[in-house]
Amino acid sequence: xxxxxxxxxxxxxxxxxxxxxxxxxxxxxxxxxxxxxxxxxxxxxxxxxxxxxxxxxxxxxxxxxxxxxxxxxxxxxxxxxxxxxxxxxxxxxxxxxxxxxxxxxxxxxxxxxxxxxxxxxxxxxxxxxxxxxxxxxxxxxxxxxxxxxxxxxxxxxxxxxxxxxxxxxxxxxxxxxxxxxxxxxxxxxxx
Numbered sequence: 001x002x003x004x005x006x007x008x009x010x011x012x013x014x015x016x017x018x019x020x021x022x023x024x025x026x027x028x029x030x031x032x033x034x035x036x037x038x039x040x041x042x043x044x045x046x047x048x049x050x051x052x053x054x055x056x057x058x059x060x061x062x063x064x065x066x067x068x069x070x071x072x073x074x075x076x077x078x079x080x081x082x083x084x085x086x087x088x089x090x091x092x093x094x095x096x097x098x099x100x101x102x103x104x105x106x107x108x109x110x111x112x113x114x115x116x117x118x119x120x121x122x123x124x125x126x127x128x129x130x131x132x133x134x135x136x137x138x139x140x141x142x143x144x145x146x147x148x149x150x151x152x153x154x155x156x157x158x159x160x161x162x163x164x165x166x167x168x169x170x171x172x173x174x175x176x177x178x179x180x181x182x183x184x185x186x187x188x189x190x191x
Contacts, residue, residue: 012025013025039151039152039155042151042155043104043148043151046102046147046151047102047104047105050097050100050102050105051097051102051105051108054093054096054097054105054109057093057096058089058093063089063092063093063096064089066092066096070092071083074088074091074092077133077137077180078091078130078133078134079130080120080128080129080130081117081120081130082120085116085120086112086116087113087116087117087119087120087130090109090110090112090113090116091109091113091134093106093109094106094109094110094113094138095137095138095141097109098138098141098142098143099141099142099143099144099145100144100145100147101143101144101145101146101147101148101149101150102147102148103141103148104148106138106141110134110138113134114131114134114135117130117131117134118131129183129187129190132183133180133183136179136180136182136183137176137179137180139179140172140175140176140178140179141172141176142169142172142173142176143168143169143172144169145165146164146165146168149164149168150162150164150165
């Protein structure tokens with residue numbers, strides 16, 4: 001990824017020099033970098049709120065209750081993870097945050113879930129089926145409220161930033177179903 005970014009920046013600079021637009025390039029770099037900082041700061045409050053809510057939910061036992069309600073579904077998705085294993089609660093927290101569109105806040109729980117799943121993995125140099133399934137669900141994640149996208153649309157002057165909620169919910173639900181189905185098919189094929 002670093003090489004791709006390097007080449008993109010390098011080609012942009014060379015292109016600006018060749019077309020005599022170096023001054024325009026400098027202006028864009030300065031403007032966009034400050035917009036990036038403003039956007040990150042504006043999201044920080046929301047991410048802190050969701051992380052705090054999830055930590056309260058974890059400490060109060062709400063995550064375990066949600067996990068119990070989802071246990072039969074989660075057991076089908078992750079058959080080799082024991083019922084009360086830490087990985088299960090981290091995965092539930094990650095999925096919950098992803099569903100409300102707080103993907104950046106979900107990252108910490110996703111990393112913890114992967115660490116816990118690795119403790120159950122017999123082949124330490126190869127991802128287990130449960131690790132792959134979790135990664136697919138994490139990437140495709142059903143978005144009930146696409147918070148980050150709503151924020152981007154609002155910041156860019158959209159007259160109705162929430163008009164994408166239903167289409168986003170539909171698209172992410174379909175992508176998650178397809179991802180889970182493909183994982184299960186590959187698991188069966190592998191056996």
